[in-house]
Amino acid sequence: MRIDKYLWSTRYFKTRNIATNACKKGQVKINDQTAKPSREVFPMDKIIVRKNQIDYQLTVLDIPENRVGAKLVDIYRKDTTPKEAFDHQELLQYSKEYYRKKGTGRPTKKDRREIDDYLEGSEDE
Template identity: 70%
Template sequence: MRIDKYLWCVRYYKTRNMVTEACKKNHITVNGQVAKPSKEVFPTDKITFRKDQITQIITVLDIPESRVGAKLVDIYRKNETPAEAYAHLELLKLSKEHYRKTGTGRPTKKDRRDIDEYGNDIIEEEETE
């Protein structure tokens, strides 16, 4: 099965066109080699790609006939992505929402002063070290 069709079938990408674009940008590798969308994948192949700021590593266990349900995906692939990658993604999400919640609008003057003060504190700490 083609790599673009496989990644679409096991629900890593929403459309085959998205997989094709990722292949054209050299974001997907099969067994350490950059893959074109038409690259054939076989069981035991190791696929590496970057999606949502995580480098995903999967091993092909079997080839599906067509797109499978979310509950059946584990039959066709083995996810070997380290747990630290998912923990790092959670940290990124939390750090973005730590100071201001999404959708609260532009910072006020007081918020702006606090942000500037925080940046100055970091610079002063680096200079003293």
Template identity: 70%
Template sequence: MRIDKYLWCVRYYKTRNMVTEACKKNQVTVNGQVSKPSKEVFPTDKITFRKDQITYIITVLDIPQNRVGAKLVDIYRKDETPAEAFEHLDMIRLSKEHYRKTGTGRPTKKDRRDIDDYGNDFIDEEDELD
């Protein structure tokens, strides 16, 4: 089975076109060699690919006939991705929240307009009183 079809069948990518693009960017390797989308995959092959800032390492156990359900994916692959990779992604998400929480810091364009409108409401009331 082709590498692009295999990664699509075991649900790592949503479309085969996404796998093809990853192969063209040299993000997918089979047994340590950069692969094209048409590279054939066999059981016991080790596939390494980068997706969403995580380097996944999987071993092919069996070849599926077509796209499989999420519960059946473990029959066809063994995930050897280290847990540190997922922890690193969590740390990146937490660090982004640390620097600026939503609603704090410099006002957005909408916030600025709301502030201006708030001040204009008081000015209009004073004009009416005069």
């Protein structure tokens, strides 16, 4: 089975076209080699998929006939993604939200002064 079809059928991508584009961009590797969308997948292949800044690591257990339900995905692949990858994603999300909420606009005059004071204080050290 083609790698793009496999990733679509095991629900890593919502559409097959998105899976194909991910392969073309080099976000999919099979056995540490960048894979084209037409590359064949066989049982016991190691796949690395970069999606949402996380490198998912999979091992192919079996090849599905068609797209499978979410509950049956574990029959066809084994997810060996380390927990640290998800922790890193969570830290990135917190770092984006720590200062200002999305949609609150530009910094106020008070915010600007606090930023300037903070930057001036860090230069002295």
